[in-house]
Amino acid sequence: MELLKKRIAEDGSCYPGGILKVDSFINHQMDPVLMKSIGVEFVKRFASTGVNKIMTIEASGIAPAIMTGYLLDLPVVFAKKKSPRTIKNAISTTVHSFTKDREYEVVISADFLTPEDKVLFIDDFLAYGNAALGILDLIRQSGATLVGMGFIIEKILSEGKR
Ligand code: 5GP
Numbered sequence: 001m002e003l004l005k006k007r008i009a010e011d012g013s014c015y016p017g018g019i020l021k022v023d024s025f026i027n028h029q030m031d032p033v034l035m036k037s038i039g040v041e042f043v044k045r046f047a048s049t050g051v052n053k054i055m056t057i058e059a060s061g062i063a064p065a066i067m068t069g070y071l072l073d074l075p076v077v078f079a080k081k082k083s084p085r086t087i088k089n090a091i092s093t094t095v096h097s098f099t100k101d102r103e104y105e106v107v108i109s110a111d112f113l114t115p116e117d118k119v120l121f122i123d124d125f126l127a128y129g130n131a132a133l134g135i136l137d138l139i140r141q142s143g144a145t146l147v148g149m150g151f152i153i154e155k156i157l158s159e160g161k162r
Pocket residue numbers: 018019020021022027060096097098099123124125126127128129130131132155160
């Protein structure tokens with residue numbers, strides 16, 4: 001996606017440890033026009049997969065997921081990084097955080113991830129694929145089916161796609 005490549009080149013910055021900072025348009029301040037274009041790109045790539053639910057993980061996956069869900073007229077659910085006391089029928093798994101270098105628990109209610117769901121997972125970055133593996137575990141536990149995964153930025157040198 002040329003628009004995204006241009007924006008990363010113009011406004012992104014590199015930090016030690018292989019971190020790409022895109023805080024001015026994805027991870028802190030957000031550009032809704034760019035986000036809509038990203039949603040359109042995901043629709044082009046995944047509309048034919050039979051997807052009936054978009055799934056993401058808080059927080060930075062929510063914006064591209066909601067754009068994609070809006071364009072496809074599909075519900076969007078996000079895995080939470082803190083389990084609310086009121087959550088019902090929780091399913092959980094452990095994920096290693098690339099940016100914080102620690103383990104954390106992610107939770108979702110089985111009320112919103114069911115065996116009928118054909119899930120497209122959307123997130124901001126694919127680095128080592130740890131978040132994606134956690135989501136896959138939640139999907140397996142719920143009995144849902146994964147039909148695709150879409151990331152705004154893939155860090156190909158981190159080999160998350162393996
Ligand atoms: P993974 O689970 O694929 O190893 O890492 C993906 C998660 O780590 C993303 O959801 C993102 O929050 C974070 N992440 C990984 N690499 C980067 C990076 O270079 N920059 C930023 N801003 N976040 C990253």
